[in-house]
Amino acid sequence: MFRLSTAIALVLALPASAEEFNFAVTTDPQTMDPHAVNSAPVLGFLNNVYEGLVRRGKDMAIEPSLATSWSPIGDGEGWRFVLRQGVTFQDGSAFDADDVIFSYERASSEQADTSSWFAPVSDVIKVDDFTVDIMTSAPNPIFPDSIANWMMMDSGWAAANNAERPDKEQGNYATLNANGTGPFQIAARQPDLSTVLEPHAGWWDEVEHNLTRVEMTPIQNSATALAALLSGDVDFINPVPIQDAARLQGNPDVQVIQGIEARVIMLGFDQQSGAAESGQGASDMFLDARAREAVAKAVNVPAILQTIMRGNAEVASQLVSPAMRGYSDAQAAPYAYDPEAARALAAEAGLTGQTISLKCPNDRYLNDEAVCQAVTAMLAQAGMDVSLDAMPVSNYWPELRADNFDMYLLGWSPGTFDAEHPIRFLGSTPNEEKRLGSWNFGAYSNDRIDTLLPMIQSEIDDSVRQGMLDEVAKIMQDEVAYVPLYVQPLVWGARANIDVTQRPDNFFILRWVTVN
Amino acid sequence: MLSFIVKRVGQSVLVLLVTGLVAFSMFTFVGDPIDNMLGQERTMEDVERLRAQLGLDKPFVVQYFRFLEQAAQGNFGISYRQGRPVAEILMERAPATLELAAVSGVLAIVMGIGLGVFTAIRRNGVAANLIMSISLIGVSLPTFLIGILLIYLFSVELGWLPSFGRGETVHIGGWSTGFLTESGLKALILPAITLGLYQMTLIMRLVRSEMLEVLRQDYIRFARARGLGDRVVNFRHALKNTMVPVITVIGLQLGSIIAFAIITETVFQWPGVGLLFINAIQFVDIPVMAAYLMLISVMFVAINLLVDILYAMIDPRLRAAS
Numbered sequence: 001m002f003r004l005s006t007a008i009a010l011v012l013a014l015p016a017s018a019e020e021f022n023f024a025v026t027t028d029p030q031t032m033d034p035h036a037v038n039s040a041p042v043l044g045f046l047n048n049v050y051e052g053l054v055r056r057g058k059d060m061a062i063e064p065s066l067a068t069s070w071s072p073i074g075d076g077e078g079w080r081f082v083l084r085q086g087v088t089f090q091d092g093s094a095f096d097a098d099d100v101i102f103s104y105e106r107a108s109s110e111q112a113d114t115s116s117w118f119a120p121v122s123d124v125i126k127v128d129d130f131t132v133d134i135m136t137s138a139p140n141p142i143f144p145d146s147i148a149n150w151m152m153m154d155s156g157w158a159a160a161n162n163a164e165r166p167d168k169e170q171g172n173y174a175t176l177n178a179n180g181t182g183p184f185q186i187a188a189r190q191p192d193l194s195t196v197l198e199p200h201a202g203w204w205d206e207v208e209h210n211l212t213r214v215e216m217t218p219i220q221n222s223a224t225a226l227a228a229l230l231s232g233d234v235d236f237i238n239p240v241p242i243q244d245a246a247r248l249q250g251n252p253d254v255q256v257i258q259g260i261e262a263r264v265i266m267l268g269f270d271q272q273s274g275a276a277e278s279g280q281g282a283s284d285m286f287l288d289a290r291a292r293e294a295v296a297k298a299v300n301v302p303a304i305l306q307t308i309m310r311g312n313a314e315v316a317s318q319l320v321s322p323a324m325r326g327y328s329d330a331q332a333a334p335y336a337y338d339p340e341a342a343r344a345l346a347a348e349a350g351l352t353g354q355t356i357s358l359k360c361p362n363d364r365y366l367n368d369e370a371v372c373q374a375v376t377a378m379l380a381q382a383g384m385d386v387s388l389d390a391m392p393v394s395n396y397w398p399e400l401r402a403d404n405f406d407m408y409l410l411g412w413s414p415g416t417f418d419a420e421h422p423i424r425f426l427g428s429t430p431n432e433e434k435r436l437g438s439w440n441f442g443a444y445s446n447d448r449i450d451t452l453l454p455m456i457q458s459e460i461d462d463s464v465r466q467g468m469l470d471e472v473a474k475i476m477q478d479e480v481a482y483v484p485l486y487v488q489p490l491v492w493g494a495r496a497n498i499d500v501t502q503r504p505d506n507f508f509i510l511r512w513v514t515v516n
Numbered sequence: 517m518l519s520f521i522v523k524r525v526g527q528s529v530l531v532l533l534v535t536g537l538v539a540f541s542m543f544t545f546v547g548d549p550i551d552n553m554l555g556q557e558r559t560m561e562d563v564e565r566l567r568a569q570l571g572l573d574k575p576f577v578v579q580y581f582r583f584l585e586q587a588a589q590g591n592f593g594i595s596y597r598q599g600r601p602v603a604e605i606l607m608e609r610a611p612a613t614l615e616l617a618a619v620s621g622v623l624a625i626v627m628g629i630g631l632g633v634f635t636a637i638r639r640n641g642v643a644a645n646l647i648m649s650i651s652l653i654g655v656s657l658p659t660f661l662i663g664i665l666l667i668y669l670f671s672v673e674l675g676w677l678p679s680f681g682r683g684e685t686v687h688i689g690g691w692s693t694g695f696l697t698e699s700g701l702k703a704l705i706l707p708a709i710t711l712g713l714y715q716m717t718l719i720m721r722l723v724r725s726e727m728l729e730v731l732r733q734d735y736i737r738f739a740r741a742r743g744l745g746d747r748v749v750n751f752r753h754a755l756k757n758t759m760v761p762v763i764t765v766i767g768l769q770l771g772s773i774i775a776f777a778i779i780t781e782t783v784f785q786w787p788g789v790g791l792l793f794i795n796a797i798q799f800v801d802i803p804v805m806a807a808y809l810m811l812i813s814v815m816f817v818a819i820n821l822l823v824d825i826l827y828a829m830i831d832p833r834l835r836a837a838s
Contacts, residue, residue: 030553030597030799038555116557168553169569171599190608191598192795193787219680219785220795223664227679228785231671363798394547394800415557425556435559 019212021498021515023236023508024225028192028218033174034151035107036166038114040413043149044507045216048197049090050151050180053081053100054144058501058512060323060417062145066095066152066181076139076460078122083130088202089154090178090185097126102155102164104134111165117146119435120457138458141465145325146416154179183207183511184214192218197510209511229254229493235515236500238508240493242310242366248493257492262324262504263413264316264422265365267295267375267483270406272443285356286406286442291349292480295407296335298342298382299375301485308370312489318473319412319422321487323504326419326466328473335483342382356386359405364393366488372409400441408441411488413505419469420456427476428453444481517828524824528817533584535813539806540580548572549596549800570596572802583806593803597796602807606789611692612682613781613788617773619704620712624773625766628716629755632723636731637750639724648724654717659776663710663783670706678703680785711780715769722765726758733757767823771816 027041034046047055053067067081087095101124108118120143123135136143153174158164161173178186183205184197197214199207217234219225222241228234230251240248240256248256269286285291305313317334320327346352356379360372369390376386386407391399400408414421429445430437436453437443452468459465476482492508494500501512550563550572567573571582586593592602631651635644654662671679683699685692694700730736731754739749778790785791789808796804 031599037553038557113555113558113562116559167599168566169596169599170594175599191600191605192792217681217785220791220798221782221785224667224680224783224785227664227667227672231667231675231679233671233679233681392547392798394549394552394798395545396547397551398548413556432560438559439556 019210019515020215021211021213021236021510021513022215022217022234023238024217024219024228024234025238025508026218026220026222026225028195030191031166031168031171031175032178032186032189033163033166033172034149034153034180035103035109035112035114036168036175038116038149038415040506044505045195046151046178046180047149047182047507048184048510049178049182049186050153051182052148052150052152053083054148056148056417056503056505058503060504062148070144072139072141072460073133073135076136076141076458078133078135079140079143080127081132081134083132084204085130087181087204089157089181090200090202091154091157092202093154093156095152095154095181096129097132098129099152099155100124100132101126102158103150103152106153106158106165107150109165111167113166113168114150116435117150138454139460140458141460141462142325142416142418142420142457145418149415152181183209187213205511207511209513210515211510211513214510226493229495232495235498236492236494236508236513238492238506239366240491242308242312242489242491245312245491245493246310253496255494255496255498257490257494257500257502258312259490259502260314260321260323260504261413261488261490261506262321262417263365263411263488264319264321265368265371265409265411265485265488266316266319267299267485268408268410268426268442269295269444269480269482270403270442271445271481272403283354283406285349285351285354288349289479290345291351292483293335294342294345294349294351294382294384295379296342296480296483297338297345298379298384299335299483299485300337300339300378301334302337303378304371304374305486308367308374309486309489312491313486316484316487318419318477318484319426319482320414320419321504324414324417324419326469328419328466328470330470331473331477335480339378339382346382346384352383352385354385356384357404357406358386358388359396359399359408360388360390361393361396361409362390364396365409365411368409368411371485375409403441405441410439410441410482412439417505419473420453423449423453423456423469423472427472427481444479446475446479446481449475520828521825524821528821531817532810532813536584536806536810537577537580539809540576540583543579543800543802543805544576546797546805547800549802552799553596579802583803587807587810592807595796595801595804597799597801597804602803605792605804606807606811607690608692609787609789609792612694612786613774613777613790615694616704616707616711616780616786616788617777619708620715621770621773623708624712624715624719624769627712628719629723629762631716632720633727633750633755635720636724636727639728647720651717651720654713655721659710659714659779660783662713663706663780666706666710667783677706682787707780707784707786710783711773711777714776715773718769719762719766722762723758726761727754730754730757767819771812771819774815775812 029042029045031037034050051065054062055065057063066084068084070079070081073080104124107114120136120140122137125133127133157179163172163174183200183203185200187198188196195216225237229237245256248254269292271286273284301315315334317332362369372388376388379386412422425439427449428436429450430440430443449472452472456468490506497516499514550566554562595602595605631647635647638644667679670677682694683703684697685694685700686696739753781788781790782794793808
């Protein structure tokens with residue numbers, strides 16, 4: 001006799017009842033382990049299930065979560081976190097300082113992908129069951145800001161299920177199961193097909209949403225996702241293809257929610273002398289700052305935004321958007337579009353007559369290839385001969401690592417929401433040992449920036465810190481280290497009866513969703 | 517006969533091994549999975565360590581050999597993307613593809629033969645000409661466009677059928693079926709039409725031209741002269757004799773229905789192995805790509821082997837030649 005059991009519905013063809021909420025994402029989170037992969041699809045989703053000591057509010061500001069308060073210790077030796085009492089994990093066990101210590105050890109372990117968050121940490125000390133001291137090797141004013149995605153896991157649960165360390169290659173219990181303190185718990189998961197969430201009855205905070213069941217379905221094809229939204233099979237999709245946004249706005253059944261992401265899209269240059277490298281990027285054409293300036297002046301960013309982004313994005317002047325902490329108001333003016341000056345500079349720097357190789361991804365950022373084509377055409381107008389090579393992102397990073405470029409397109413979203421982040425990864429001279437400049441493919445290097453970075457990282461006084469950030473922003477602008485183009489837009493689509501809150505980190509927070 | 521079969525099986529194994537080797541040599545061009553497995557704050561040290569752990573620092577021939585070694589023991593590795601055994605994922609996804617392929621196949625054969633006979637018998641009729649014209653769409657429009665058009669019409673505009681997915685499924689043993697629920701059956705309609713349309717028109721046009729050929733034969737004329745009814749002449753005498761080439765083509769198309777399913781599954785977010793493969797390519801999930809390609813080549817090689825053996829059994833001349 002066959003045992004018949006109704007499986008989890010992959011899709012409900014029936015109209016969802018009031019509190020059921022179905023949404024589509026393009027990328028299924030590849031793991032349920034909050035420490036295994038430091039990527040937006042994973043952390044964004046798990047923010048609904050797991051919680052950290054602090055969390056980000058609707059305005060991106062840090063607010064208390066599993067810690068009720070925090071304060072610096074002494075003269076910047078570390079931070080003391082007072083933990084919230086009476087918090088339970090979804091399996092019913094209680095949350096206390098031991099779980100914080102365990103989560104620190106787990107998230108900072110070699111097997112974890114989140115260990116860079118803890119590079120400044122020297123020690124984590126349990127003071128009592130609800131007080132934890134996190135010691136830093138140098139004063140670290142932005143530490144609480146940098147751990148909003150550091151999620152707490154129950155030590156007992158991890159031990160019982162043999163998941164005390166993340167396992168990226170083989171997977172373990174925590175790859176498929178979750179046990180957080182957050183507002184939602186996983187009721188069923190079929191990787192790649194469907195994930196069903198239910199509210200966590202014992203959640204400590206006041207419930208804002210009115211959801212009783214949430215189903216997440218990955219839909220990779222944007223046309224299919226759009227059709228699913230229009231037909232009401234799903235209530236929410238992210239993203240809406242930019243070219244369809246205007247058409248959707250005319251439909252009374254759906255709404256388009258637009259905003260600006262934290263991600264800045266920029267052009268980078270090969271600034272290493274040819275002798276030090278091989279590959280196609282072995283030429284020295286962009287060692288000359290005038291050559292980089294020529295590119296900066298030749299690209300008409302507002303025109304790109306008007307056409308390719310349909311007016312949905314904002315011009316960027318530096319490596320972070322104005323919404324980030326440490327944004328430099330003093331350097332808010334973007335490079336002015338001036339094709340004549342660009343032509344003259346390009347000739348002076350000897351760019352004319354050379355073929356510039358521009359590398360570009362075609363499936364990583366919104367309309368990335370189209371943007372690169374526009375840049376190619378604009379540079380051609382200023383007398384520069386660019387050969388564009390666009391490829392899937394899986395081929396793109398190896399190509400950049402192999403120095404096969406003169407110019408490349410890069411998007412950067414600062415994980416800490418602070419201007420220090422891109423300086424560390426993009427502005428510092430690459431240094432494997434100090435874990436600096438790991439995304440600085442073009443090897444841009446400035447001694448003053450390298451000196452300023454540790455000072456910025458440990459400066460407690462906000463105005464002094466801002467002064468140094470302004471200085472770095474000015475140096476990078478003057479030297480045209482990168483050409484910031486625009487801040488990437490966010491376009492979400494939802495049925496008309498859904499209320500959602502959009503955050504610039506593109507995290508979809510379910511506890512702010514209501515179905516009317 | 518036995519030596520013939522042994523020889524053919526040996527050749528098939530060789531084909532499989534070569535296919536695998538070609539597949540593995542291609543994986544290098546698909547990209548680097550490491551960047552997809554680590555976040556933006558990774559260091560080069562992390563990248564190199566993970567690469568070494570996965571054995572990706574080895575030449576592809578070595579990787580291929582290791583894959584074969586493991587596969588021979590029934591172990592297809594762990595998916596980079598899902599962190600689960602590939603065999604488990606394939607087993608989970610196969611029913612969706614097989615059910616879709618079966619329904620499309622039946623649809624294509626039944627409708628294809630039926631319409632082929634109809635258009636042959638009424639070859640000057642208005643309806644037959646209309647069907648022939650419409651069938652051009654099936655041959656010439658790309659699958660994804662047909663899928664999107666069907667979704668737009670039946671899901672978005674009319675709201676009759678779901679726009680994506682497989683509906684509610686029921687588990688029987690290790691098999692998940694969509695045949696037993698209303699939403700599962702509804703969800704099958706659009707993808708099955710999309711996938712089967714090309715094969716259907718192909719079969720229809722083939723049946724029609726074969727049938728027209730046969731209907732001109734003397735024995736059909738004599739059958740009519742004997743005063744046999746239309747039905748007996750058309751179906752017992754004419755159709756039966758058109759079936760030989762039709763069955764050959766249907767056999768050949770069997771494999772391609774599963775291969776074509778990749779596009780249909782992408783358009784309808786159908787949770788089968790084709791969609792799994794597309795996602796694996798985007799992520800450079802080498803274990804999944806390798807297992808899928810080997811599975812598909814085993815399938816094609818097995819079909820061909822079977823056909824070869826059947827031919828040899830039917831036609832003794834082939835045996836003698838070998």
